[in-house]
Amino acid sequence: MSVLPLPPAPASSPVPVPPALPGGLALPTGRAAIMGILNVTPDSFSDGGRYADVTSALAHARAMIAAGADLIDVGGESTRPNSTRRITPEEEWERIGAVVSALAGDGIIVSVDTLHASTARAAADAGAAIINDVSGGRWDPDMNVAVAASGCAYVVQHYRALPGMPGEHFDYGEDLVGTLIERLNTQVRDALDAGVTADKIVIDPGLGFSLTADQCWQILAELPRLTTYGYPVLIGASRKRFVKTLGGNIDTDSAAIAAHAVKSGAWAVRVHDVAATAATIA
Template sequence: MDHFQARTLSLGSPVAAERELRRMGVDPGGIQRLLPKMSSHCIQIPRLQCRQANILKQEMLALGGDAAVARGSVACSIEASDAILMGTEKQLRQLCTRLARQPFGLPSLGEELSTLLDRIATPAFFWRTSRRELPLTRPLIMGILNITPDSFSDGGRYLDPARAVERAEQMIAEGADIIDIGGESTRPGAPAISAQEEIDRVVPVISAIAKSSSIPLSVDSWKGEVARQAMDAGAEIINDISGLGFDPSLAQVAATSKAGLVLMHTRGTPDGMQRDTEYGDLLAEVMQGLRHSTETALSAGVERELICLDPGIGFAKSAQGNLELLRRLREFQSLGLPLLVGTSRKSFIGAAIGREVHDRLFGTAATVALAVSHGASILRVHDVAAMRDVADMARAIVEG
């Protein structure tokens, strides 16, 4: 019996697919024709009318792909159906063209699908702040600097401004690309503090670091006045855990200052958020929350190139929910914006491996490596030197 040694190929990116075709000696013109056929996509569309779902099913089958719809959709015996489109990029782009000629609002769906495919094919190459463009060709490490007495991991260690500046200098030497400075703990159950107290903690530190270093500085705050004074002191990024949901003035501060803006998903304030961790569809609800935050920012005048998204791992999520977000992180590519992930030393790591907060280095490393492999561009971490190596190694494996 002949053995042909057939095998599957795991080509995680168009770059890897093109490399394999070049290795085989495929004609360069043929490579560009074949690439779209080598990647299959699954795209979910919720709550379609049955007549819309049925047309999508017929069109995908005609193109050589497929679509999953709910039982009862064909007979229109149910009110609505989700659909999962399954096909290559080429088949899905052909579907977009065909939908332009269909009724029932499907031309607008075709336009939306075309935009989504563009976002998947060409992820963001840079993130803009008020002072520069940060290239995303290599994962960025955001070092955490908590000027708080009660943060879950390092509360009280850097309340003295001189020690805080020392710590920033250490993280810069270890390879940090950004320093994220926070004056209010956002750990589960943490009480709120006044804007003035937060300003008194972070502004002197931001000012001192800005005078001694050119590294981009981020202020971790949801309060408009804190962000405004932090930007005046030398920060260029606002990291908002509320996704513009807590203080209506923050959106205008971000727009006026041209700050880089991190919009995170959460549900409820830190003092009560872990009492609300149940979701009907976790990914869909987190994604919808981030879409809403993005629309709020854009409506306030924030430019799209300034926005970065954070799914909020550890914020109003169960331990299993956090793991699911990491597993399915690549789905956030459909939003078309850079992705920041903060898992460092968090309790879901302790729950998975049975380690206390200061013994979660290797657990954190696993989450950072997986986040990079699934499309994260910025990693917010405590252990800068170790996670710099982890992120760079993960990138080397994924991209070669």
């Protein structure tokens, strides 16, 4: 494992309260949750194409649950750096619809990673419990209302632009984390104004999105400022470029960052290698 450029995590942090879910579903309490990543895409940065058919996608999702995942985050559109080809909501749902329906039918808690309000609606109808929008309601102006109507929990990620696209810039003034919290507060307020209830909101600083490698490390170093802000925090560092700069084993290093995030009070970590993460944060 590489040496992380981070200060020691707090000796103890408050146990995060999970978001409220629809349909009588519930996430574990008293500990952090593990969100397994399922990319049903041909072009995601880490595992694009490996789980693009329904059979392999379901097998991988069930393997992640067996390895310790508490929920599965299903995505059908890549937001990797410079992924300039955006797909239609129809194409996205064609990729993920059967997977979402099957997993939800098995009683697995499903999160759907989407920019599109119509995909969020379809996912909720198919049994998804969480909508995870990397734009935090900024890409599709109908997203906040769609999530409010669905009753799903809502991951509001800080957003300026997708990686490598126009609008991406990295100036946050003298207080990076303070500025990030202010910007997230605006996004959360818009979601609340649209009817999303506070007990369903999760915030995500969006590591790798309009953030340099040094800025990602700074956010992780100051994570308690976010985790005491008032909403559960999701951290997604797994296999991202700033982790690769360490030069070590990407999954071992990702798991170590997940452990730091949990010790700093994160509600959940979003990861590719569930088994390594589960072993590290146990």
